[in-house]
Structures are given as structure tokens and as C-alpha cells.
Amino acid sequence: MDRLLSMRAFQQVVDDGGFAAAARTLDMSPAVMTRLITDLEQHLGSRLLQRTTRKLSLTEAGQSYLQRVRHILNDVDQAEASARQQTDELAGLLRIHTQPVMAVHIIAPLVAEFRRRYPKVVLDLTVDSPLVPPIEDFDLTILGAGPLYDANVVARPVIVSEGLLCASPRYLRSAGTPQQPEDLKNHASLRLSQPGIRQREWQLINPEEGDRKVAVEIKPALMANHSDTLLRATLDGTGISAQPLDLVANYLRDGQLRRVLAPWITGRFTLYAALPSRKYVPARARVFMEFLIEQTRLKAAEAGRTWPSAGKSSARSDIA
Incomplete structure (x- = not known):
């Protein structure tokens, strides 16, 4: 049993004064509405509504339960509104x-x-x-x-x-400014230390030549596993990175x-x-x-x- 849905159904039946009206409000069939209330009463072990062909009224247990249900559903609605607000x-x-x-x-x-x-x-x-x-x-x-x-x-x-x-x-x-990849061997190179990477070689790619690759031998002047350190050293004129x-x-x-x-x-x-x-x-x-x-x-x-x-x-x- 969906207890929360059953509670909403019970409250709506009371507010609308009947099963058919409540079913229309909650967009469900009267049969489903009736089953929800019956399941709720069986779960509670107490009759909540007195049903006659002309009148629908609350029992004493139903009146007490309705007061609690209204507070609970109001808290649930506020919690849902707060969650949606956090998203929106x-x-x-x-x-x-x-x-x-x-x-x-x-x-x-x-x-x-x-x-x-x-x-x-x-x-x-x-x-x-x-x-x-x-x-x-x-x-x-x-x-x-x-x-x-x-x-x-x-x-x-x-x-x-x-x-x-x-x-x-x-x-x-x-x-001086290197003019071709081979010139890097005559410059101070600043390298990022990474496992599996050859520190004395740079792999270069030329996008204008179909990503042609060349491996260039270099002489690292500084190796570090911290990118900011290399950038700072580059800005300070230590070498090329x-x-x-x-x-x-x-x-x-x-x-x-x-x-x-x-x-x-x-x-x-x-x-x-x-x-x-x-x-x-x-x-x-x-x-x-x-x-x-x-x-x-x-x-x-x-x-x-x-x-x-x-x-x-x-x-x-x-x-x-």
C-alpha cells in the first residue's frame, strides 16, 4: 500500500464530500479511490468513514486521523516545495x-x-x-x-x-627563439613529471600536416609534478614549457x-x-x-x- 497516496485520497474524499469527486480531483478512477480508502482502513484497523447512499461522514477515529493527516501532508508539501526550489x-x-x-x-x-x-x-x-x-x-x-x-x-x-x-x-x-623542433635541444626545457613519460623527449604534433609527429630530444632544466610551478618558472624566464x-x-x-x-x-x-x-x-x-x-x-x-x-x-x- 502506498500510505502517502492513501492519506491524500482520504483527505480529498473528505474535502470533496465523496469518492467520485475526489477521484476526479486526483485524476484516478472511483474504484481505485475506494480501494485506497479500504486498504487504509484495513491497515489502521479502524473505520474512518461512515458511508450511506446519501451521506458520507467521518467517524470519531476518522476525525482524529484527519487532523494528523492534514499536518503530515502539509509538511510533505513544504518539503517538496523546498527541494524543488533548491533545484530551480x-x-x-x-x-x-x-x-x-x-x-x-x-x-x-x-x-x-x-x-x-x-x-x-x-x-x-x-x-x-x-x-x-x-x-x-x-x-x-x-x-x-x-x-x-x-x-x-x-x-x-x-x-x-x-x-x-x-x-x-x-x-x-x-x-633566442627556436625556429624548428630540433632547436629545442639547445634550450632550457621545463617538463611536467609524469609516470611513463620520457623526461628527455618531447612528442610534438603538427596539425597543419595531418598531425605529423616528431620526437625531439631535449635537456630539461627543471622537472616538476606541479603545473603551477612550471608555469611560474616559465613566466619568470627560466625556459620553455x-x-x-x-x-x-x-x-x-x-x-x-x-x-x-x-x-x-x-x-x-x-x-x-x-x-x-x-x-x-x-x-x-x-x-x-x-x-x-x-x-x-x-x-x-x-x-x-x-x-x-x-x-x-x-x-x-x-x-x-
Whole structure:
């Protein structure tokens, strides 16, 4: 027995003064309505309604039960309204999880403008780098993945990015600008330390030549497992590093960094906004995703680059 439905049926019968009228109100057949009340009385072990051919009235037990039922159903309705408001209203707490480099260079610069547009939304940002992102624990998880990523999660591609070789103007003035990939062996290279990656070699891709690949031998001047450390060292003129374009778009735009060896890239990856479920997505999560996509692509355009489409992502993007 659906006890809550039976309680609603009982209350409606009393309010409408009959089974047929109550059935029309709740959009069910009179037979179903009668069965719900009968099942409820059997469950309680007490008669709630006196039925005659002309009159329907409450028993003493029915009067007492109705008072309780009205309070219970009112509390249920208020709880449901509150839950729907949390989903529909552009207000409340938005819990976001992301990696440190994305928090600093992508999320943090957007907070002021997002708060200006949606002042009632409070961002709760958790920053760390777990091997498996705890997507189910947050409203939104911002993560990056390579082209072979097959997310078994509900994820919306934000932008497709490329790894560019970058250096500061100060470094290029002192060390010169490489003209071809082989010139990198004569430059200070700053490498991200990753398991299974050869630290003394860069794999470069030329998109203008059908993604032709070359392996270039280098002499690392700095290796680190922390992207921000390499970016800081690059900005300070230590050497040449590979950086995702969406992370360094601002620095390229304002001249703090310059791209070298265009059109060669070091790889591609997609920035995703992942959700724990495609159902009941809070409005605040939706607007933040749209804002993130809008602002990230706008900054890319300002940096002088047309971004490729993220529509071919293998992650499921069917967010309702």
C-alpha cells in the first residue's frame, strides 16, 4: 500500500464530500479511490468513514486521523516545495571540485563576474588531485582528460584545448627563439613529471600536416609534478614549457608569454564539467556550466585563436 497516496485520497474524499469527486480531483478512477480508502482502513484497523447512499461522514477515529493527516501532508508539501526550489532557484550553495591548476587559472578568475551576475549563489570550491575524482560528492566537477578519455559519467565538454610551447619575452631575448623542433635541444626545457613519460623527449604534433609527429630530444632544466610551478618558472624566464592554451590564454593575450614553434603542439585534451547525475540538476549548476563555457571561449578568442568544437567528446553530454 502506498500510505502517502492513501492519506491524500482520504483527505480529498473528505474535502470533496465523496469518492467520485475526489477521484476526479486526483485524476484516478472511483474504484481505485475506494480501494485506497479500504486498504487504509484495513491497515489502521479502524473505520474512518461512515458511508450511506446519501451521506458520507467521518467517524470519531476518522476525525482524529484527519487532523494528523492534514499536518503530515502539509509538511510533505513544504518539503517538496523546498527541494524543488533548491533545484530551480538561482541561489544556494554550489559545490565544485577541481584540480589546483584549474582552480587558480580557470575558476578563480571567473568568480567575481559570476558573483556579479548571480549574487545569491555561493561557490564552495574543493581543490585537490585525487586519482579518481569524487564526482558523486559534488554538484560539479571540473576536470581535464586526453583524447582517449571515455568518461562513464555525465559530462559536458567545456572546451577542447591544445598544449602549446611557451616562453617569456625575457627568456627569448636572452636565448633566442627556436625556429624548428630540433632547436629545442639547445634550450632550457621545463617538463611536467609524469609516470611513463620520457623526461628527455618531447612528442610534438603538427596539425597543419595531418598531425605529423616528431620526437625531439631535449635537456630539461627543471622537472616538476606541479603545473603551477612550471608555469611560474616559465613566466619568470627560466625556459620553455608546454602549457594548455586555456590556462595561458590570459598570459598570451597580455604579452607575458609568447608561443614558440607554431603550429606545433604537444597534445590535445578536453576540459569537462562532470555531474553526478543528469536528473534534477540544480539551476545554479547549469548556469555555472554555461558561464564557464562562455567565458573560457571568450578568453580564447581574445587570445587570437578559434577553438575547435568539443562536440566529438566520448563522454556522455546528454544532460537534460
